[in-house]
Structure formats: structure tokens, C-alpha cells
Amino acid sequence: MKKHNFSAGPCILPGEVMQQAAQAVQELDGSGLSLIEISHRSAAFIEIMDKACELALELLGLNGKGYKALFLHGGASTQFLATAYNLLENMGAYLNTGTWSTKAIKEAKLLGKVVEVASSADANFNYIPKEYSIPADADYLHITTNNTIFGTQVKTLPEIDTVLVSDSSSDIFSRQLDFSKFGILYAGAQKNMGPAGTTLVVVKEDVLGKVTRCIPSMLDYSLHCSKDSMFNTPPVFAVYSSMLTLDWLQKNGGIKAIEAKNNTKAELMYGEIDRNPLFQGFAAVEDRSTMNATFTLEKVELKERFDSMCEDALICGINGHRSVGGYRASMYNALPLTSVQTLVDVMKEFERTA
Ligand SMILES: *Cc1c(COP(=O)(O)O)cnc(C)c1O
Numbered sequence: 001m002k003k004h005n006f007s008a009g010p011c012i013l014p015g016e017v018m019q020q021a022a023q024a025v026q027e028l029d030g031s032g033l034s035l036i037e038i039s040h041r042s043a044a045f046i047e048i049m050d051k052a053c054e055l056a057l058e059l060l061g062l063n064g065k066g067y068k069a070l071f072l073h074g075g076a077s078t079q080f081l082a083t084a085y086n087l088l089e090n091m092g093a094y095l096n097t098g099t100w101s102t103k104a105i106k107e108a109k110l111l112g113k114v115v116e117v118a119s120s121a122d123a124n125f126n127y128i129p130k131e132y133s134i135p136a137d138a139d140y141l142h143i144t145t146n147n148t149i150f151g152t153q154v155k156t157l158p159e160i161d162t163v164l165v166s167d168s169s170s171d172i173f174s175r176q177l178d179f180s181k182f183g184i185l186y187a188g189a190q191k192n193m194g195p196a197g198t199t200l201v202v203v204k205e206d207v208l209g210k211v212t213r214c215i216p217s218m219l220d221y222s223l224h225c226s227k228d229s230m231f232n233t234p235p236v237f238a239v240y241s242s243m244l245t246l247d248w249l250q251k252n253g254g255i256k257a258i259e260a261k262n263n264t265k266a267e268l269m270y271g272e273i274d275r276n277p278l279f280q281g282f283a284a285v286e287d288r289s290t291m292n293a294t295f296t297l298e299k300v301e302l303k304e305r306f307d308s309m310c311e312d313a314l315i316c317g318i319n320g321h322r323s324v325g326g327y328r329a330s331m332y333n334a335l336p337l338t339s340v341q342t343l344v345d346v347m348k349e350f351e352r353t354a
Pocket residue numbers: 009074075076077078100144146147148167168169170188189191
């Protein structure tokens with residue numbers, strides 16, 4: 001039986017993507033070879049990479065706007081360093097909204113001056129700071145559009161004069177935004193796009209080439225752009241699976257259609273969290289993430305009973321991160337509404353039998 005997978009990442013992917021990806025490992029499109037044993041320089045793989053990049057830009061509405069999509073190695077965590085390597089000359093400005101932003105700041109500090117324009121650390125990152133100013137000589141502002149651990153999400157992009165950089169690992173392709181406001185947008189695949197192993201980096205080419213430092217090849221976005229993500233052997237399985245997910249997304253109406261579904265799931269989930277006296281939402285209401293709903297139990301002594309009810313209903317992956325405690329229901333694109341309904345039903349039953 002397929003479980004209701006609320007895991008924060010790696011996370012649920014569309015069933016048909018899993019099937020096609022598994023099939024391609026056996027044999028890629030009748031080629032007599034497996035996806036993972038063909039040359040990445042073969043026409044068949046180049047076509048896969050090109051399609052993945054094209055779909056990414058198309059879904060984000062960035063085709064023909066001077067952007068390049070890259071599929072790189074090293075996870076979002078490597079981009080914490082790479083973004084600074086490629087952009088930081090005078091100063092990097094950072095909005096600190098949680099664990100991942102904090103890590104991005106730490107990496108950038110290895111290279112130069114960093115200013116934290118605002119932080120919500122004072123309230124265990126349960127909200128998104130909105131009033132802040134950016135130093136005039138900052139080369140860029142780095143934000144985290146969705147804070148996977150704390151369950152908060154930037155709803156309105158800041159209006160700024162410098163380059164906007166975002167770690168969008170956990171909400172890429174989940175909602176409509178004006179993506180042309182970003183200079184660089186990156187996301188580890190394993191939250192909303194594919195298996196772990198590749199990271200999508202969408203970069204506006206004219207933000208590159210402005211720093212005076214030497215950039216190591218593997219961190220050099222200009223080099224990766226010039227080689228179409230083929231400077232070294234790409235993670236072929238992760239790229240192929242991501243391509244399939246993006247194709248699935250496009251065939252199902254793109255970001256607009258999935259956003260409507262995500263909103264329905266989030267409304268159902270938060271509606272129950274707010275209604276049910278046994279639970280308490282963690283994030284500030286106006287900043288609640290549509291991807292990761294964080295909540296705690298009013299009476300911790302009831303935890304064992306709730307956990308066992310969830311297990312009986314085949315619900316998995318809802319344990320909260322240790323920095324928040326309680327529960328976290330991640331509702332990525334591929335999670336069906338029926339899974340959320342199942343969790344909500346269990347919460348209701350839990351209340352009824354408490
Ligand atoms: C999961 C996550 C990361 C870490 O990604 P890796 O690919 O494991 O390096 C970074 N940022 C955010 C917002 C995440 O959710």
C-alpha cells in the first residue's frame with residue numbers, strides 16, 4: 001500500500017514519474033541501453049538535458065528573457081557558496097528567516113562582507129521580517145522564499161535595486177511569482193522536482209562576470225552556462241526524473257493549476273489546525289507556508305496516541321524538525337488532496353476520542 005507521504009524532503013513525486021524513471025533505468029526509450037549507462041554526450045541525453053532546461057524556463061515564464069537554466073551537482077548547500085563566489089564583491093545582503101538562510105550566511109562570510117538586513121531569530125523564525133533596508137553598495141539580496149523547517153513563506157517579493165537571489169528549494173514550481181525579479185533562483189531537486197542529486201540554478205546571464213575574484217570551475221556559473229550544464233558528467237538520473245516531473249507539471253496546467261491545488265490543500269490543513277483545540281499552528285498566520293505546515297500538540301502526553309493513529313492511517317513523514325518540535329505536514333506538488341484529507345480526518349478523530 002502506498003503511504004500518505006508528508007515528508008519534507010526527499011519527498012513524494014508523481015507516481016507516473018516514478019514509473020517512467022524506473023523504466024528508463026531498465027531501458028531508455030527502446031535504445032537497448034539504460035539511462036544510467038549511456039554517454040551524457042549522446043544525442044539522447046543532450047535532448048533530455050535541453051528539454052529539462054527548456055521546461056524549467058517555460059514554466060517560470062522566463063523564456064527569451066536572458067535567463068539560463070542549469071542542472072548542477074552539490075545540492076542547494078553548494079549554491080550557498082556558489083552564489084557568493086559569483087556575486088559578492090563589496091557586500092552580500094541576507095534576509096535571515098531560518099536554518100537554511102543561516103547556513104547561506106555562514107558560507108558567504110567565507111568570502112567577504114555580509115550584512116544581515118533582518119532576522120526573525122528573535123521568535124524562533126516563526127515569521128518573515130518585512131521592514132528592512134538594504135545597503136546601497138550591496139551586490140545582492142539573498143532570501144529564502146520558503147522556510148522548510150519553520151513553515152514560513154515570503155508572500156511578496158521585496159522591491160529592491162540590487163540583484164535578488166533566492167533559495168527556493170522547497171517552493172519552486174508551487175506558486176506563481178514574477179520570476180523575472182530574480183537574478184538567481186536555485187533549488188535542490190528533492191523537494192518539488194525530482195530525486196536528490198541535482199540542483200536547478202536559474203540565472204540571469206547579465207548578473208554574472210562582475211566579480212574580480214577567481215572562481216573555481218565547479219562553482220563558476222558562467223562556465224556552467226557556456227557548457228550547458230555539461231562541464232562534467234551531470235547526475236543523469238536526477239536530471240531525467242526532474243525533466244519528467246516538469247513535463248508532468250506542464251501537462252497538468254503548469255504552475256497556475258498546481259498553485260490552485262496547493263492552496264486548496266493548505267486551506268484544508270490550516271483550517272483543521274486552527275479549528276482543532278488539540279493543535280496549535282507554529283508560524284505567523286500571514287506568513288504560513290503552503291508547502292510545509294508546522295504545528296504542535298497542546299498536550300504532549302497525547303503524542304503517542306496521535307502518532308499511532310497516524311501510523312494506522314498510513315500517514316508518514318509528519319514528525320516536526322527538532323528546532324520546532326511537534327509536527328510538520330509537507331504538501332508538495334505531488335501530494336494528493338486525499339492525503340491531506342486523511343490527515344485531517346485523523347486529527348478530527350483524535351479530538352473526538354481524546
Ligand atoms: C532542503 C533545503 C536545502 C538543502 O538542500 P541540499 O540539496 O540538501 O543541499 C536548502 N535550502 C532549503 C530551503 C531547503 O529546503
